[in-house]
């Protein structure tokens with residue numbers, strides 16, 4: 001891997017501490033960092049290199065999946081870290097930074113490859129990229145890359161504005177937009193599983209698939225993020241980015257030897273084929289929810305509007321469920337149900353593919369036959385389950401579901417940020433969001449944002465510790481389906497199964 005200077009804006013922040021340093025450490029242990037690799041951390045507060053290194057070390061002890069117990073290894077890792085004071089609006093700080101980077105590149109005699117990682121609030125993105133451009137930091141003989149964190153805009157118009165401004169300093173090929181769901185190992189496997197397994201490939205369309213359910217349930221509430229969350233809600237925080245990315249990754253049809261460009265092109269095709277939602281139809285396709293007080297894992301929790309720093313009158317959404325249709329050759333007629341919410345009963349991110357039931361249609365004695373399901377468990381555990389119908393040896397003539405269940409051992413699974421940072425260092429943008437996808441995603445959700453803004457869609461309260469408003473069940477019920485694996489339904493299925 002080529003020599004790299006990793007320039008980290010926001011080096012004293014939460015994301016750096018919880019995700020970026022642990023990811024770099026794990027990559028270091030796995031020998032996946034370039035031989036010549038240095039990190040320059042930036043922030044407004046004054047810190048010596050030593051104090052910065054000590055903060056980084058602390059974050060490893062708190063958040064790394066691998067223990068940072070060997071002092072020699074930890075010392076080697078930390079020796080790559082330097083700190084420089086930078087206020088994003090102070091042009092002179094960029095000159096100091098440039099001198100520091102050039103001095104290091106010369107001392108080490110390495111190529112001037114620079115990766116600028118913006119782990120700061122989105123309000124700084126434009127100022128920082130403009131200053132990188134003007135200061136000469138971006139004028140390098142080596143490569144330069146920009147890594148940015150979501151949110152990429154607040155709506156369609158602001159996203160376009162942001163992109164226009166970023167494009168003044170970096171080309172699309174140089175911009176790596178992180179969507180951490182694309183770094184999750186199971187999401188990265190979706191592409192390979194589908195394109196490299198004829199058995200799945202053959203079933204991957206509307207002839208065999210009845211419906212698809214994509215769920216990201218969270219137990220946590222708004223936590224300390226009121227200032228951010230109360231302005232974005234579930235639709236912007238999770239749906240526009242992570243959930244639509246999951247939809248794209250699942251539904252693209254790729255050739256065996258697909259390239260980054262294929263993946264991006266096919267994702268764009270999916271988004272282009274999504275049936276547009278008219279503002280007046282949002283009420284019949286989208287369920288908006290907000291959590292009320294309830295009980296989670298035996299503990300009482302307050303409702304959203306009683307959370308610290310949330311106004312008692314807030315109508316912000318903490319839950320969304322939506323029905324989408326892709327109008328293309330492969331998926332026409334297959335409903336995709338997507339939901340995500342905070343303060344739900346359990347933490348689970350999964351995709352369930354429910355297959356059609358030709359047996360039912362043939363009039364066979366199939367009262368206890370369940371549909372075939374293929375389940376991708378994304379988190380907290382990673383696994384794949386295939387539910388088939390088998391013969392019940394005790395009750396001849398009846399079916400007995402059989403689950404083929406593979407779960408990855410958790411210790412072996414790299415964190416999303418490890419995968420993504422490693423890819424960005426190699427210049428591989430397969431698992432980063434291209435501007436086309438981002439723009440089309442905002443375009444699709446824009447009528448929802450407007451309907452919410454105009455309050456033309458009901459806001460359903462749901463008790464914390466449940467699976468969201470009952471209306472979300474109705475969304476599927478009207479098509480003859482139900483959400484799989486909500487706990488009560490699992491119990492139902494298990495009763496049928498446990499003979």
Ligand SMILES: NC(=O)C1=CN([C@@H]2O[C@H](COP(=O)(O)OP(=O)(O)OC[C@H]3O[C@@H](n4cnc5c(N)ncnc54)[C@H](OP(=O)(O)O)[C@@H]3O)[C@@H](O)[C@H]2O)C=CC1
Pocket residue numbers: 009010011012013014015016018042043044045086087088089118119120121122149150151
């Ligand atoms: N935390 C998380 O889990 C996630 C965060 N994100 C995104 O990552 C980004 C960073 O979030 P997070 O780490 O939580 O934010 P924090 O508020 O914890 O950190 C912000 C960082 O920005 C620096 N900063 C603030 N103002 C300035 C300034 N004027 N000049 C220079 N540096 C400044 C701060 O350093 P100092 O005070 O020293 O100046 C600090 O290092 C955001 O875009 C967020 O949306 C995305 C997904 C998850």
Ligand SMILES: O=C1O[C@H](COP(=O)(O)O)[C@@H](O)[C@H](O)[C@H]1O
Pocket residue numbers: 216218237238349379
């Ligand atoms: O991006 C975000 O994701 C987290 C959920 O991520 P996960 O990896 O734990 O599933 C969510 O809590 C947060 O609100 C959102 O900003």
